[in-house]
Amino acid sequence: MTAQALPREPQQDRSRATRRRLLEAAIGCLASVGWAGTTVAVVAERAGVSRGAAQHHFRTREELVTAAVEYGSDVRMAQMRERLDALADRRPSTLDVVALLGEMYTTPLFRAALQLWVAASSDEQLRAQVVPLEARVGREAHRLTVEALGADESVPGVRETVQATLDLVRGLGLADLLTDDSARRTRLLDQWAATLDRALGHRPDRESESDLP
Numbered sequence: 001m002t003a004q005a006l007p008r009e010p011q012q013d014r015s016r017a018t019r020r021r022l023l024e025a026a027i028g029c030l031a032s033v034g035w036a037g038t039t040v041a042v043v044a045e046r047a048g049v050s051r052g053a054a055q056h057h058f059r060t061r062e063e064l065v066t067a068a069v070e071y072g073s074d075v076r077m078a079q080m081r082e083r084l085d086a087l088a089d090r091r092p093s094t095l096d097v098v099a100l101l102g103e104m105y106t107t108p109l110f111r112a113a114l115q116l117w118v119a120a121s122s123d124e125q126l127r128a129q130v131v132p133l134e135a136r137v138g139r140e141a142h143r144l145t146v147e148a149l150g151a152d153e154s155v156p157g158v159r160e161t162v163q164a165t166l167d168l169v170r171g172l173g174l175a176d177l178l179t180d181d182s183a184r185r186t187r188l189l190d191q192w193a194a195t196l197d198r199a200l201g202h203r204p205d206r207e208s209e210s211d212l213p
Contacts, residue, residue, distance in 0.1 A: 019057050021047040026068035030112035035119040040064060066129045069116045072109040073137045077144065080104060084148050094202060095193035097148045098165065102189050105173030106182075114177065141166055151200055161199045168192060 025047035029038040040061050044054035058064035083100055084092065092100075104110065117134075120127040145162055146153060153159045172188065175181045196202075 015057075018047075018049055018053060020071075021049065022054055022057060022064065023068045023071040026064055027072050027109060027112045030065065030068070030115040031108035035065070035115045038065060038115075062123075062126050062129070065116055065119075066126070066133070069113050069130075070133050072112055073133065076104055076107070076109050077137070077140050080141075080144055084144070091150060092148060093193075094149060094197045094200070095190065097145065098169070098189045098193045098196065100148075101145065101165065101169040102172060102185055105169045106176045106185075110173050111177065114174070138166070149196075149200060150202075155201075158200060161196065165192070165196060 022043060026038060026043045029043055029046060033042075038061065040054050040058065041051050043064060044051045047054070054064070058067065080100065084097075113134075116126075116130055120130040142162060145151075145166060149162065151158050151162055153162070169189075172181065172185045176185065
């Protein structure tokens with residue numbers, strides 16, 4: 001009796017899997033070796049695919065890296081939604097939300113985005129692709145933060161305060177790029193959560209006991 005051949009993986013599924021490996025490899029390259037070291041050849045090798053296969057999906061490095069950061073941004077937003085959904089049985093405290101944001105802006109995904117921002121600052125063509133992408137990510141991050149905090153943006157100043165929170169955690173992510181800034185970041189975010197509670201008219205779960213340097 002002849003053994004029945006196993007069904008082959010559909011070409012479309014293989015193509016999607018290859019594309020995803022390339023995107024994840026590009027994020028890893030950006031985070032570890034920066035823009036200069038992230039070439040199509042290096043990414044293809046890290047992803048375990050041929051350079052020809054990589055160029056079938058992405059013709060240029062700019063195309064590959066922009067798609068990778070967009071993919072990474074979607075992953076960052078999905079992770080934030082999942083973490084907040086896990087707290088659905090109770091409204092997360094302001095400190096919970098601020099700490100979650102702090103984590104989001106210190107991941108390899110954020111480091112990869114930073115490398116792209118630096119490259120785009122001196123490359124007009126790349127900047128034209130990155131600016132609308134980051135605007136979309138910024139709007140979604142703001143929306144999720146407002147929702148998580150239960151903030152009322154009809155109150156004057158609340159929208160700006162929420163945006164200041166996002167600007168703060170982004171800046172702390174930058175500070176963490178060269179050295180481990182986790183201890184100072186924890187103290188700052190703890191203090192900011194208490195400040196944010198007062199600005200939003202919340203009764204904090206606990207008062208911050210942090211002493212800033």
